Amino acid sequence: MEQLIYLDNAATTKVNPKVLDAMLPYFSDKFGNPSSVYGFASGNKQAITEARENVAEILGADPSEIYFTGGGSEADNWALKATADAYEKKGKHIITTKIEHHAILHTCEYLESKGFEVTYLDVDENGVVDMGQLRSSIRPDTILISVMFANNEIGTMQPIAEIGRLAKEKGILFHTDAVQAFGHVPIKVDEMGIDMLSASGHKLNGPKGVGFLYIRKGVKIRSFIHGGAQERKRRAGTENVPGIVGLGTAARICADTMEERARKESELRDYLIERVMKEIPYTRLNGHRTKRLPNNANFSFQFVEGESMLIMLDMAGICGSSGSACTSGSLDPSHVLLAIGLPHEIAHGSLRLTLGDDTTREQIDYVVEKLKEIVEKLRSMSPLYED
């Protein structure tokens, strides 16, 4: 097979050609600064307004509640740090989970260094938060609950509406990192009781370097990037017009095609999971069997190390990712895999394959065949494996 099989859509996605088309005029033709008063730039302000409306509509939010940012990490940092800043008089306790993205976890560590207390909730073996533990962790000084909508490694989706209900009942703000979920699964901020929500353009076939933070009207939240009066004075900086237009267009396309796409992707995902589990022994599926993102499959192959697997897949033209320590830059395997209870050596042998809307059944068949060979080869080299 000559063609590249890209199964790492949780890492980043290809910009949809329609999205790129929508962006292109704003680089060298309609390049004006949206804050300028002349007619040449007024279309750009309008373009941002439309993108904001697109995003808001999907969430069932008001356009004035959407603030564009430089990406998902900025949105996460903003939500946590500015809430801490604005509500510290009320209390200094925050609740989150052990399986959040580093953009949340490292921000929480930073806040701990500033005197905040953070409770990191456990998850069960499928990666689902325990509502009982959440409820009993709430204190009078709890100001924020931040629980991700869907996990980026194992794809597990959390009981967001339930958490939202509890947060509301207790009068606590609820933020969700929906970077992996937005555009892929239905999200309604009102029904789900979400007060703040982060998303990032490049996870939904939009551009990198642009994202947004939804902030419910009435939530007292400070700026994170101070300066000019952009984004209703809450997020300074000349607007990334092409990026924002790209994000808005990508969101619109995702909303229009979500149902059909989710159906197709989850069908293929299930086919992949079934074949792998049946045809490769000593294999574990990570994440919840059904409450998972439509495009996410995550396996652990015992006796095998993830990076070696990725390199061999790469040689076969397949792009995937792993939570193995050897790929993590740090020397620990993924905190998510450890949190669902995997021992180190099993976490090591993990492989995440995340499908796109252009993934085909033939590709999945090819991947399964290659994977069988690769796992077998690596197991034959492994000191842990005896057949």
Added chain:
Amino acid sequence: MEQLIYLDNAATTKVNPKVLDAMLPYFSDKFGNPSSVYGFASGNKQAITEARENVAEILGADPSEIYFTGGGSEADNWALKATADAYEKKGKHIITTKIEHHAILHTCEYLESKGFEVTYLDVDENGVVDMGQLRSSIRPDTILISVMFANNEIGTMQPIAEIGRLAKEKGILFHTDAVQAFGHVPIKVDEMGIDMLSASGHKLNGPKGVGFLYIRKGVKIRSFIHGGAQERKRRAGTENVPGIVGLGTAARICADTMEERARKESELRDYLIERVMKEIPYTRLNGHRTKRLPNNANFSFQFVEGESMLIMLDMAGICGSSGSACTSGSLDPSHVLLAIGLPHEIAHGSLRLTLGDDTTREQIDYVVEKLKEIVEKLRSMSPLYED
């Protein structure tokens, strides 16, 4: 004249078509996440490395000292807040000027609310900082001097090397907001004693939504956006690959053409200034006559209000900007014009025209003719004016 005359290059610039060409492959073809291990993404890491080298070379810096951000405002916020965070044990006093961009000023106000003390230096009638006042403002607990390289409204350039020398002598960190200067005038961080420097892509015919912070090796500075291990663990978030490539390419082009471009622009600028000053009475040139950005002209026309002028220029196909209160969103005229000592009503009648590398003498001639008509017309309507 049918064609648009864009003289607002200090607000934002057109993406150079060569820059856009360099960016394009990274949207939908080479879209991989630079952190991924497979070959498909390795070129993207390389592309970022090259952009970093381009930027570093121009500044005479090491590539490892360049950190890409989501724009100039983020870089300014990062420099100030993270320095405050890292050095607050040493002291809580910061020195800046009254004519900084809001990304600096509002960040300083934020830091004041957190218990820092900020000295805002005066400038003379040309907008130049007084070195004597700077020297006498330094205290044992001063941790940072932040003085912009060149002002965005009046174009005045500061004695950066002198400030750098003083800062070094006193053992104080020196940051400069070079958003308007980078790519337009020569900057060498070592010769000028600069410890940190902010820049933004869209001011040099690069893309919006991307910038960088230069941080000298050895400067203790915390992350501003926490999360993943990108940018040597100092700036989290999936890298905006097309944006970074665009910024690197724009920087390279600017460096290669700087001399020629500055010569051409300043010649035209001087021609514009001379004609306007000679042919329109009751006119003041704002900013230093010679120590100014090659592309910046800023006038105050007595008895005239800025927004009205902009609208009429717009109708004549000319894009400019004003420090008038009526365009500022707030109700005060530009803080920069007030700081150089203009009374409110004169600050109101200001017009900034900032040239680009494609500005022609014919365009300038046309602009001067139109401007004469417009100023005359507005003056004839003004209750302040008696001829």
Added chain:
Amino acid sequence: MYSEKVMDHFQNPRNVGEIEDASGIGTVGNAKCGDIMRIYLDVDENQVIQDVKFKTFGCGAAVATSSMATEMVKGKTVNEALTVTNKAVMEALDGLPPVKVHCSLLAEEAIHAALWDYAEKNHIKIEGLSKPKSDISEHEEEEDY
């Protein structure tokens, strides 16, 4: 990210397998990243390493350094084998990315452990060889931010 030589040894690892009744076996683990390497030596009566095999559970660099290290010790005397340091192996592979340097220590330590096992079994002393550590994790030179 890896050199051509590393990729070659990763794709076609030399000397994978086990030796029955080996003269010396060394297993080391890197508690830091959780990887494991086992080396089997066949040493003749002149203390020359006649054959060597390995099994590795680790990243591409770990596999490639195992493979290269086994090639380098084969045919050497047990004393000469001590000159096969992780640095020598890395050089032979045209270098490793900085984050992967610790993987090459795994190979060095596994060989040392196998030599130690051989020496113990035969009641001999190999000059310059000390008892293997159970875990090779050493101090990484990571930048502190």
